[in-house]
Amino acid sequence: MCTVDHEAAATAATAALAAAHPHLGQAASTHPALEGCEAVEWSSIPGCPADVPVVLRGLADPDAAEMAERALDWLVMSGPMSISPTMPAVVPYLLRLTTDPSVPRRNELFGIVLVAAALSAPTDPHSPWDLAVNGPEADHPERALCRAAFAADAACVRRLLADDQLLAELGLDEGERASLAHAAGL
Numbered sequence: 495m496c497t498v499d500h501e502a503a504a505t506a507a508t509a510a511l512a513a514a515h516p517h518l519g520q521a522a523s524t525h526p527a528l529e530g531c532e533a534v535e536w537s538s539i540p541g542c543p544a545d546v547p548v549v550l551r552g553l554a555d556p557d558a559a560e561m562a563e564r565a566l567d568w569l570v571m572s573g574p575m576s577i578s579p580t581m582p583a584v585v586p587y588l589l590r591l592t593t594d595p596s597v598p599r600r601n602e603l604f605g606i607v608l609v610a611a612a613l614s615a616p617t618d619p620h621s622p623w624d625l626a627v628n629g630p631e632a633d634h635p636e637r638a639l640c641r642a643a644f645a646a647d648a649a650c651v652r653r654l655l656a657d658d659q660l661l662a663e664l665g666l667d668e669g670e671r672a673s674l675a676h677a678a679g680l
Contacts, residue, residue: 500572501541504580507565508543515558518551525554527590527597534583542569542580550587559598563606570606575627577613582639585610589650593657601663604654608670611677614640644678651678 512519522532528550537544549569552562572578585607591597592604614637618624631637644651651674654660661671 500568500578504541504565504568504578505543507568508545508549511552511558511561511565512545512548514561515552515555518548518555518558518562519545523547523551523554525551525591525594525597527594528554528587531587536580536583539583540579541572542578542583546580546584550584550591553591553599553603554597556598563599563602566606570610575613576634577610577636577640579636579639581610581614582636582643585640585643586647586650589644589647589654592660593650593653595659600660604660604664607654608666608674610640611644611674612670613637614644614677615673616641641677641679644674648678648680651675651680655680 523529528547531547531550534546536542536546546569549562549565552558553566555562566584570578570581570584588603588607588610592600592607594600597603616637617628617631617634619631628634655671655675
């Protein structure tokens, strides 16, 4: 079986982004959606590189957005069907960025938001299938933290769910809308 070291990949992708776009590491972001991202203790999150603000700033930069999105994928996912401990800390910034139609790769960022919503759903402890696929809720505290992050920014979730242009471009179905609303406690 082939395994991937997501932590090493996230660190490498973040370093590559910083090397390719050095301006991202030199100043705080001017985008209002990223306010406060420099103050987060990123290195205190297990497996998270300290320079996450470089990735977040890159998401708002038209020249760096595609590379930043690839680095973000490594940061927020710990496997094909599981979110990393970094995801809950990133969700507020993703929600705010995604509400801004001028953000490059907005649709792709919204896709990551939808994945976070779906993968943060609580495991049904009475369902053997759910337990087998997702594991016990106690083994995945990042899920509850992610749901709390969605709930804290429920106003952004409401704006996204009311953004007819975005929803039409993505062709969201009712299940995806419900998953996002449920993650935010709506």
